[in-house]
Amino acid sequence: MLKKKILISGNEAIAEGAIQAGCSFYAGYPITPQNELIAYMAKHMPKTNGVFIQAESELAAISMVYGASAAGARSMTSSSSPGISLKQEGISYIAGAQLPAVIVNIMRGGPGLGNIAPAQSDYFQATRGGGHGDYHLIVLAPGSVQEAYDLTQKGFDLADKYRIPVEILGDGILGQMMEPIELSCAKIKAVTAKPWALCGCVERKPNIVKSFFLREGALEEANLKLQKQYEMIKKKEALFEGLFLDDAKVVIVAYGTMARIAKSVINQLRSSGKKIGLIRPITLWPFPEAAFKFGNKKRKYLVVEMSYGQMFEDVKLVVNGRQEIEFLGRSGGGVPSEKEIINRIKKI
Numbered sequence: 001m002l003k004k005k006i007l008i009s010g011n012e013a014i015a016e017g018a019i020q021a022g023c024s025f026y027a028g029y030p031i032t033p034q035n036e037l038i039a040y041m042a043k044h045m046p047k048t049n050g051v052f053i054q055a056e057s058e059l060a061a062i063s064m065v066y067g068a069s070a071a072g073a074r075s076m077t078s079s080s081s082p083g084i085s086l087k088q089e090g091i092s093y094i095a096g097a098q099l100p101a102v103i104v105n106i107m108r109g110g111p112g113l114g115n116i117a118p119a120q121s122d123y124f125q126a127t128r129g130g131g132h133g134d135y136h137l138i139v140l141a142p143g144s145v146q147e148a149y150d151l152t153q154k155g156f157d158l159a160d161k162y163r164i165p166v167e168i169l170g171d172g173i174l175g176q177m178m179e180p181i182e183l184s185c186a187k188i189k190a191v192t193a194k195p196w197a198l199c200g201c202v203e204r205k206p207n208i209v210k211s212f213f214l215r216e217g218a219l220e221e222a223n224l225k226l227q228k229q230y231e232m233i234k235k236k237e238a239l240f241e242g243l244f245l246d247d248a249k250v251v252i253v254a255y256g257t258m259a260r261i262a263k264s265v266i267n268q269l270r271s272s273g274k275k276i277g278l279i280r281p282i283t284l285w286p287f288p289e290a291a292f293k294f295g296n297k298k299r300k301y302l303v304v305e306m307s308y309g310q311m312f313e314d315v316k317l318v319v320n321g322r323q324e325i326e327f328l329g330r331s332g333g334g335v336p337s338e339k340e341i342i343n344r345i346k347k348i
Contacts, residue, residue, distance in 0.1 A: 117333025
């Protein structure tokens, strides 16, 4: 397979990854800091006979994705924090109807309208479903522009494999930064036929896609089916990156942009003899519990994030009191610096 390198932003890398993955339908609505993504899709999707729609609202965009996904198209939408909040009802419908779709959230500061600075304060919204009902999304958290491209393609595959919505969760720094990435120059991925899709029926029984169950017990049956699927995803799809975990006395836990900053801290401290490691969750749901299994080794964790302790809650649940956990977080556009992290580690 031929490869080529280009300089591209995180937002544009996600868009190119989607197109290469065979995304044939995109509906979205502009909002900073992900506007480069929607602009890229508007320019390039017609070249691949894809459908691009700038919807009249976020609610309309997610409803269009529901319809296109039900018809068998690889479908995507993108937005930033308050825009994703508006899409939550539609995301719940998509999850309840067991439809594959990719949803991109390039997070900004909140709550409310907030600002356009980076944040990681939509973690709860993404990993806890965000809308009504007992459902989950697979949540992928890229830590580089290359990974934004790669994980978007993986997201479409996972969505189809499990018939589940997948969220790509980045932040304003990742979306705006530019890095050289390696693109695969193969043909755009061919999407296999989906026998459940609403694509017309001549020689088969009609398919039904719905999340509305009125018969007594039917909704519980549908929920139990989803829960069984979620357990399978937990066992098979959790991903993380671990650095220096064999000898680490203090392990930083961070994802996305914060993990990049943490890696710089780790390199500095290890060069002076400090035994520091890193756990970087790549799937935020399912959360990579296996990353925290070190037998009887005693160590301390420092969770660092651009929120006031959202991922911290998951780390506490996994560690379950067996190890000491410290927290360092800022939000509303604040980004923990290398100096802040180093000072906290010195106190630990």
